[in-house]
Amino acid sequence: MKIELICTGEEVLCGQIVDTNAAWLAQYLWDQGLALHRKNTIGDRREDLTALFLERSTEADLVIVNGGLGPTTDDLSTEAMAMALQEPLVLCEVWQKKMDDFFAQRQIAVPACNTKQAMLPQSARMIDNPYGTACGFAVKLNRAWFFFTPGVPREFKPMIKEQLLPFVKQNFTQSISNILKKFLVFGHGESFLQEKLSAIQNDESISLGYRAFSPYIELKLIGPQSAAKQLSAFEHTMTQQLGDMIVGQECTSLAEVVHQQLKQHHKTLSLAESCTGGLLASQLIRFAGSSAYFKEGVIAYDAHAKKERLGVRPHILQEEGEVSLMTAAQMAEGIRRLSQSDYALSTTGIAGPDGGNEDKPVGTVCIALATPTHSYIQKVYFKNRSRDAVREFSAAVAFDMLRRILQNKEPCTTYSSIEQVATQVMNSSDIFAV
């Protein structure tokens, strides 16, 4: 069964919109044992859309169309399909009634342009949308079923789950069943990993995929249910080879890993961020349930805040500078004591593009982890990285230190793709005794 996706919209012409629906859909279908075969993205020109519908209608079994069902004049998916079908648009009274109710409930007059959303090609089956004013619809053209969905993610996702899946089960008998296992690696490059793994004997039916999404690399092990045993053997050898380079499984960030672990271990955390400026906090707080462990954070971006809020000693700032092991150590232990948390993380560095010097070039960052007994501090250097990348990598190194201590490992480790300049371990009681 050949499933394809068509995303419509001006983004192909003018850019700037990142298409998250497509990524979500591919992942979701995969989890259901269905594979997306191809994705086409195209602008808002009606003729182009019509041509594309005709083209794909002879190649695919199921084409999911996303977007272009809105009330505005540049929403053209429905019209374009009517042209491809050579059918008129007719009023779908069921949907018109639903829209009237929708607006009545919200005590808003129905905007005139919304009527357009109840006009469907003659042969269309309407697909319900309980979350918005754009109904979906399904039509058959040549070999393919076309399934039209709204672009708004909170309308699109439930429609796929609640309507598309039953539709597929009803209209297609063939089903695919795959095993997918995902491993998150941090701090090592793609070539480095491939060298490590090249010796493993690979069953033909199993494939190993690499995907870099900064600052991580994701390894994907994919194979059919029938090769479950071979896949499991491959996984065993692979995880032994990589050992601690794998920082998580079935997850997409180190923030997610420490979020789970802090909850599990009933430990609390506080943060003192300079160059990451709220990134650590923001990455944790986006998970529901973070209040179980998150005590507080201070974004101490200037020297004044580092002194006044965190108690960093003035002579340390003067003699060793804002970006130094001791400043990071005092920031972390400072917020840990203030908030009475089990752990604290701190970052202070030069994210760029300006502010570097010969001694401390752009990309130099000091990161500390404070625990009730010891503090662990390291200075790392992210060479030739953008401001965003320096901040992202710094956050990941910090979270990895926390992950490691929660797994009873030494917090500071080396990464083949990150330059470690210095590390230090201190007793907590010594941090402010300098």
Next chain:
Amino acid sequence: MKIELICTGEEVLCGQIVDTNAAWLAQYLWDQGLALHRKNTIGDRREDLTALFLERSTEADLVIVNGGLGPTTDDLSTEAMAMALQEPLVLCEVWQKKMDDFFAQRQIAVPACNTKQAMLPQSARMIDNPYGTACGFAVKLNRAWFFFTPGVPREFKPMIKEQLLPFVKQNFTQSISNILKKFLVFGHGESFLQEKLSAIQNDESISLGYRAFSPYIELKLIGPQSAAKQLSAFEHTMTQQLGDMIVGQECTSLAEVVHQQLKQHHKTLSLAESCTGGLLASQLIRFAGSSAYFKEGVIAYDAHAKKERLGVRPHILQEEGEVSLMTAAQMAEGIRRLSQSDYALSTTGIAGPDGGNEDKPVGTVCIALATPTHSYIQKVYFKNRSRDAVREFSAAVAFDMLRRILQNKEPCTTYSSIEQVATQVMNSSDIFAV
């Protein structure tokens, strides 16, 4: 001239990777007066890739291929193109030498698998990549030029700028010249805007596009250079119609707007975040130069931090609760006084999915702006929104309050798509006198 993009990679099969290169490229090409006509994304199966290359080679003039040039076995773009061309892969000695130097400089042995990256189809022109080990290349197949680029953004982007653009100028004489103007709208829905704008007389050659990217809607005005006068007239009427709903031009977030304005006005800012948890800080600090105005931030996620760090009065927390106008007011004025900044923003709310009650359902957020003389506070309700959306919308409302005061407008305004529950204005000196 018909330009297309092909993105390769497992993401079509297993999802989860969001394709930012495509969005960046489309935007970049547009700014050069070139339009991207179509985008195809396809998995890492060689036969699929070969078939797609052949298919597009008769339709497009220029096909930019992104990804699949890495050293690992699932990087198959080069091989697939050699098959489409029916040509052997041959060693590109220039590139082999470059790679040897690349690794020598870094004092790393050349990984065996990297040799693959110097093998190109026989008729290929090598394209230099000063930032990594994957060179690009260009080949002609049927009607189209194919231009292969690496997937890593920091290698991809310079290659497009430094190599593709001269390549296009050299190989294609036809050029397109468009005017594109972008307007950022916050707090109003697409239908609402369309109703407002439907009466404006529209010159045929000018098109108005709507694009929702939560929490914003972007309006795009597009037309040929030859219609510059009509476009300007349309813009004038449109901006008059929408007035203050337009929160920015040629920008993509309110954070970007206030970042510019704070620098321009030489004003300083501090933050006290609860439910947004570092999102405000992070959105500002990602811009270089934010140290000019950003003093400090406190992420006061629990009641203890609100009291101890920001001085929120215990009886306020007890009687009015953590999510209340007075708590927000004391948070903002608290951090403003501590950091001696001109302005401060605070947020406190229930982002969900749990923690709501009848009085304060999930989505209830109090947001305050403290200035040297007054504090402005509002309680808003984001109904049926996800945790991420509540946090994103809260950050945008907070930034909009700051934007408005910097433009000498009342900080609290109403938005047709956001429910405003209450607003309050207080003298700064009264904030803690309760």
